[in-house]
Amino acid sequence: MTYDAVIIGAGAAGLMCALTAGYAGRRVLVIDHANKAGKKILMSGGGRCNFTNLATTPANFFSGNPAFCISALKRYRPEHFVELVERHGVDHVEKAPGQLFCAGSAKAILDVLLTECHWAGVEIRLKTSVEGIERVGEGLRLTTSLGRIDSGAVVIATGGLSIPTMGASGFGYDIARRFGLAVTPTRPALVPFTLPPEWKARTAELAGVACEAAVQVVSSGKCLGHYQEPILFTHRGLSGPAMLQISSVWQPGDSLSIDLLPGIDAFAALASARRETPRRRISTWLGEHLPKRLAQALVEWHGGDERLAECSNEALAAWSEQLGDWRLKPAGTEGWRTAEVTLGGVDTRAISSKSFAVNDVPPLRFIGEVLDVTGELGGHNFQWAWASGVACGQTL
Ligand code: FDA
Secondary structure (H helix, E strand, O other), rough: OEEEEEOOOOHHHHHHHHHHHHHHHEEEEEOOOOOOOHHHHHHHHHHEEEEEEOOOOOOHHHHOOOOOOOOOHHHHHHHHHHHHHHHHOOOOOEEEEEEEEEOOOOOOHHHHHHHHHHOOOOEEEOOOOEEEEEEEEEEEEEEEEEEEEEEEEEEEEOOOOOHHEEEEEHHHHHHHHHOOOOOHHHEEEEOEEOOOHHHHHHHHOOOOEEEEEEEEEEOOOOEEEEEEEEEEEEEOOEEEHHHHHHHHOOOOOEEEEEOOOOOOOHHHHHHHHHHOOOOOOHHHHHHOOOOOOHHHHHHHHOOOEEEEHHHHHHHHHHHHHHHHHHEEOOOOOHHHHHHEEEEEEEEEHOOOOOOEEEEEEEEEEOOOEEEHHHHHHHHHHHHHHHHHHHHHHHHH
């Protein structure tokens, strides 16, 4: 079997790369070891796939080589993908500013990609494993469960390590190392936090409660990152967009500082309430600013539900600290089992940002999440998959 390009990984980046190369007249084969293409697309965005973010810029990505993503993101922009899905009649909604989700099922996005692959003449082989890759002449030879395959180019689009039950593997990193590329340390990101036993016991009763909060990572007294979005209490700890986002900058041992009343000076607001409504209880005031269950829990943790008139300035300062700078040291995260993405990956310094070819091994290419390019929450990771897939596919 001989192809112009073999793409390993029938996920977001691999399918986008395949259809682009197929339309350019290349003979393309996509291989995946899973029994279905695009499993992560199907489960993404709570089943609705947050397929892009209209405001994506390189600043939305973490990477040891921050300039690497600029070229591909500039060439294939969110509006290009929106045009593609609209051409296929996929209805979408903007759930939060810039974040586009399917109005119906995420399957619509996978259907677009598979239809386009079909039209572009791409061959897809599932339940196929790759045992080896070696250089032969100008191209590469794959040893697979289908037999030997020679190809002018091999594109590694095998994604990251998150959710192993969905087909995630370290295959891409192994291949990179075998061809002499560095792999920056990987860790789970966009992942909920677990709490130490004393906090878990307190917060478990709040499972399901959500509120807006500003969350920072504090390490050696320094703020390492800051997000203001909703947080969600869970049976295991803390989740919600702000917590998922901050997990990308958090390292074991770091503390979180949570402001439960972002934009409000809690001390000034409490002092003013004391002046104007001195007979009101703290719980009533809290209940006007926070979900009732959280307000009640805070009063219990704090050990008293005084009337505002009974609160000294010191007491208001203590409340202000609890509300505006709640310090918490997570026990850890839920790890690869639930992480949406992998931080770190194949070091991009040895790869062309135009074609995604390995500088020293031109027939070998890497695209998508397997690279050390990781987006923030909100559709940026799919935009990276589309943009890197197209940039690579156009040059195959
Ligand atoms: P992807 O993981 O999609 O595909 C890799 C493919 O390679 C898989 O099909 C896998 O089976 C295959 N593969 C792996 N190892 C192999 C091997 N050894 N041999 C053969 N095949 C192999 N992002 C976003 O922008 N918006 C969102 O709404 C969400 N939501 C979301 C929810 C959840 C639960 C998760 C886990 C992730 C998200 N993401 C997301 C992240 C997004 O899914 C992710 O960044 C992209 O799918 C990455 O695309 P890739 O094509 O690089 O890898």
